[in-house]
Amino acid sequence: MRQFTKEEAARGHATQSAAARRRYYANPNRCEFCNKTIDIREGERPADTKAKRFCDRSCAARFNNKGIRRHGAPSGPCQKCGDTIQYKKRSSGFTKRKFCEICLQEVKCRGVAHIDKKTKGEACLNSSHRVYAYNKIRARARRLLKETGRVRCEAPGCGYEKHTEACHRKGITEFPDDALVSKINDPTNLLALCPTHHWEFDHGLLEM
Numbered sequence: 001m002r003q004f005t006k007e008e009a010a011r012g013h014a015t016q017s018a019a020a021r022r023r024y025y026a027n028p029n030r031c032e033f034c035n036k037t038i039d040i041r042e043g044e045r046p047a048d049t050k051a052k053r054f055c056d057r058s059c060a061a062r063f064n065n066k067g068i069r070r071h072g073a074p075s076g077p078c079q080k081c082g083d084t085i086q087y088k089k090r091s092s093g094f095t096k097r098k099f100c101e102i103c104l105q106e107v108k109c110r111g112v113a114h115i116d117k118k119t120k121g122e123a124c125l126n127s128s129h130r131v132y133a134y135n136k137i138r139a140r141a142r143r144l145l146k147e148t149g150r151v152r153c154e155a156p157g158c159g160y161e162k163h164t165e166a167c168h169r170k171g172i173t174e175f176p177d178d179a180l181v182s183k184i185n186d187p188t189n190l191l192a193l194c195p196t197h198h199w200e201f202d203h204g205l206l207e208m
Contacts, residue, residue, distance in 0.1 A: 144190065148187065
């Protein structure tokens, strides 16, 4: 049996490779993401290229990750006040929220809008801990400031409005138990302050 020389074997291999390339390009694969023809790379067999679904890793990543938000959590309107709220991220995705933080406090507090008619002692009596009662009073104070349009920091020369907190000139703990919540949250006793000035006021570094 005649044996082929190395030169003849190389020519035969090149002929077979050229034929395989022609067969591939007669009906080539197209990228599932960009729909471009997937070309045969240097040193790659046409059979290996035929098994590919994407032209490169970038298209594969964009195809497999489409529908996933990479630029922050989705958002939606609060069902009570209409403000935009960011949904919370969970291991299974994002959990939609119906209410913003302020409105959520009001909903959880079972009629916090009517807490004005109660005394501080009655508010604490219906709560498992005094801290929770104070949270109800603070939530009502934030709502009152928002309803009256006091959304800017009232510290001299500040005016920050991205986020303000309800600050009591006379602290909640300083009122007796028979004081009405409406008295504690009297507009003259409330201040809208940014977090920095709120901390300074509570620590006696800011006079208002």
